[in-house]
Amino acid sequence: MPMRPETALIHAGELRPRIEGAVNLPVFQSSTFEVTRDGDYHDIRYARLSNTPNHTVLCAKLAAIEAAEAALVTGSGMAAISATLLSLLGQGDHLIAHRTLYGGTHDLITRDLTRLGIEHTFVDADDPDSWGRALRPSTRLFYVETFTNPLLEVVDLAGVAAFCRERGLVSVIDNTLATPVNFRPVEHGFDLVVHSASKYLNGHSDIVAGVVVGSAARVRGAKHKLDHLGGSLDAHACFLLHRGLKTLALRVRHQNGSALRVASFLEEHPAVAHVNYPGLESHPRHERSLAWFPGHGGLFSFELVGGLPSAERLFSRVRLPTHAPSLGGPETLMTRPAITSHAGLPPDERRRLGISDALVRLSVGLEATEDLIEDLDRALLP
Numbered sequence: 001m002p003m004r005p006e007t008a009l010i011h012a013g014e015l016r017p018r019i020e021g022a023v024n025l026p027v028f029q030s031s032t033f034e035v036t037r038d039g040d041y042h043d044i045r046y047a048r049l050s051n052t053p054n055h056t057v058l059c060a061k062l063a064a065i066e067a068a069e070a071a072l073v074t075g076s077g078m079a080a081i082s083a084t085l086l087s088l089l090g091q092g093d094h095l096i097a098h099r100t101l102y103g104g105t106h107d108l109i110t111r112d113l114t115r116l117g118i119e120h121t122f123v124d125a126d127d128p129d130s131w132g133r134a135l136r137p138s139t140r141l142f143y144v145e146t147f148t149n150p151l152l153e154v155v156d157l158a159g160v161a162a163f164c165r166e167r168g169l170v171s172v173i174d175n176t177l178a179t180p181v182n183f184r185p186v187e188h189g190f191d192l193v194v195h196s197a198s199k200y201l202n203g204h205s206d207i208v209a210g211v212v213v214g215s216a217a218r219v220r221g222a223k224h225k226l227d228h229l230g231g232s233l234d235a236h237a238c239f240l241l242h243r244g245l246k247t248l249a250l251r252v253r254h255q256n257g258s259a260l261r262v263a264s265f266l267e268e269h270p271a272v273a274h275v276n277y278p279g280l281e282s283h284p285r286h287e288r289s290l291a292w293f294p295g296h297g298g299l300f301s302f303e304l305v306g307g308l309p310s311a312e313r314l315f316s317r318v319r320l321p322t323h324a325p326s327l328g329g330p331e332t333l334m335t336r337p338a339i340t341s342h343a344g345l346p347p348d349e350r351r352r353l354g355i356s357d358a359l360v361r362l363s364v365g366l367e368a369t370e371d372l373i374e375d376l377d378r379a380l381l382p
């Protein structure tokens with residue numbers, strides 16, 4: 001039976017009949033499982049092979065909510081990204097990627113993949129002319145993020161998917177910031193979707209986890225790579241992610257609305273120089289974001305008049321936002337990407353990309369929006 005996302009989050013993939021009638025799938029705290037029939041190595045049930053009941057039920061739910069054939073859960077978002085890229089690329093291959101990416105992904109591409117003989121070209125994923133120039137006979141894939149972290153750009157996603165289809169490249173997208181509530185990339189022609197499930201999918205800031213979704217064959221490729229790299233998610237973390245997912249739609253819709261109100265408040269505030277949020281009319285791709293997404297997500301970034309000293313003053317004066325990296329949890333988190341998520345980039349590269357030392361990133365949580373606005377207003381008083 002086809003299910004709407006809210007229903008799929010609760011019912012998709014669940015075992016019927018329920019085990020001993022338990023409404024929630026129990027944690028199968030067993031690393032290995034009895035062999036009941038002959039098969040090959042990948043049929044053996046073993047926690048590292050991501051195929052215990054906690055994995056398979058969770059993966060069926062994730063595939064359903066991303067409108068994909070198959071899903072894989074991993075020990076972190078970086079495990080999902082590294083297993084995916086290593087399953088598709090080898091020595092001598094080349095990839096194209098948008099120039100601003102989550103810092104860990106940027107480091108993986110520029111440092112680790114380069115050492116393995118895998119080359120890259122960073123492009124502006126909003127400028128199709130630059131894609132053609134980057135193309136080589138060895139190009140295998142194109143990597144983008146739905147809303148880029150931390151500048152919240154909305155690049156030409158439809159164009160990237162079509163470009164890849166026409167040229168036989170694999171399109172890979174990090175959908176962490178949008179979540180399947182705001183965007184389902186497979187429906188828009190993307191081949192593989194990765195997530196840091198540590199963020200909105202789990203939504204409680206209490207585990208690190210990752211997800212890969214796509215066709216059964218491509219997800220199987222990423223799984224075999226993950227099996228060898230050893231990046232599986234443990235059963236208890238599967239249970240927590242499974243539980244967190246059930247409230248995803250409610251949480252993300254609240255965060256979409258709350259972030260829009262807080263970002264609008266800040267944009268009007270005399271102490272604020274500018275705000276990067278696709279929900280604001282001032283965003284260069286606001287119309288595109290309105291057309292593609294039912295909400296613009298719970299994360300935005302901004303700079304204050306007075307630069308870094310003003311940002312440091314804000315951090316010392318707010319009471320509700322916690323000064324911490326990461327995003328997508330119930331509590332509002334505030335960070336400076338230059339010293340956290342993007343600290344690995346050389347400073348001049350960071351500045352060239354528009355990630356200044358003074359840039360503040362706010363992940364809006366589930367608090368009452370009015371309380372967040374009042375707290376920021378008080379902290380911004382001269």
Ligand code: PLP
Pocket residue numbers: 076077078079102104145149174176177195196197198208209210326341
């Ligand atoms: N992708 C994005 C957009 C992220 O923000 C992060 C982490 O901040 C990651 C991937 C990496 O995820 P993890 O920390 O779960 O490995």
